[in-house]
Amino acid sequence: MKNRLRVLRAEREWSQADLAGRLEVSRQSVNAIETGKYDPSLPLAFKLARVFETTIEAIFSDEK
Amino acid sequence: MGCITNNPAARRYYRRLIVTLLLYAASLVVSIGVFIHFRPTGPLAYALAILPAIPVIGILAVFGLYLAEEKDEFQRFIGVQAMLWGIGGTLAVTTVWGFLENFVHVPHLQLILVFPIFWFFFGVSLPVLLARYK
Numbered sequence: 001m002k003n004r005l006r007v008l009r010a011e012r013e014w015s016q017a018d019l020a021g022r023l024e025v026s027r028q029s030v031n032a033i034e035t036g037k038y039d040p041s042l043p044l045a046f047k048l049a050r051v052f053e054t055t056i057e058a059i060f061s062d063e064k
Numbered sequence: 065m066g067c068i069t070n071n072p073a074a075r076r077y078y079r080r081l082i083v084t085l086l087l088y089a090a091s092l093v094v095s096i097g098v099f100i101h102f103r104p105t106g107p108l109a110y111a112l113a114i115l116p117a118i119p120v121i122g123i124l125a126v127f128g129l130y131l132a133e134e135k136d137e138f139q140r141f142i143g144v145q146a147m148l149w150g151i152g153g154t155l156a157v158t159t160v161w162g163f164l165e166n167f168v169h170v171p172h173l174q175l176i177l178v179f180p181i182f183w184f185f186f187g188v189s190l191p192v193l194l195a196r197y198k
Contacts, residue, residue: 025139028197029136029137029139033138038141
């Protein structure tokens, strides 16, 4: 699944570790999601949306 | 999982694992000592023979607790994947070895080795999984 995590992080000048801290997950988890290698569960996707104050659809896209 | 991250669930996992391994060592010493010095028979012999297996089974429970307590779903995913590799590798090796034992002369594989074989594949798969999701 494609996502805009890198862009959203860059806009806020957050490192992967910063985002991981806000999500209460490991930096490896953020990296795996950001690189599209791991699709988060719905609860984690909602948490991401809350952290970035946006919607899940604004972060993730099911385009190949 | 524990060796990937350093969070409260992983720390509890390591603490429990160390305690379980110490219990395993202690139960092994007790069982071997009693068998050598007292040569027990009957139900006591069965109980003493099974005694070291209890903490070994406990290691699985300790890992199960880790999976239940780990809040990071990606780390849980890695742990479960490593377990699947461990189960798959163990089934593959023991099946191949079983056929070898049936058809050609190879040494008999002691069942007690199945558990270490599982953890061998579990341990080997972890860095591979980590590299895949790097």
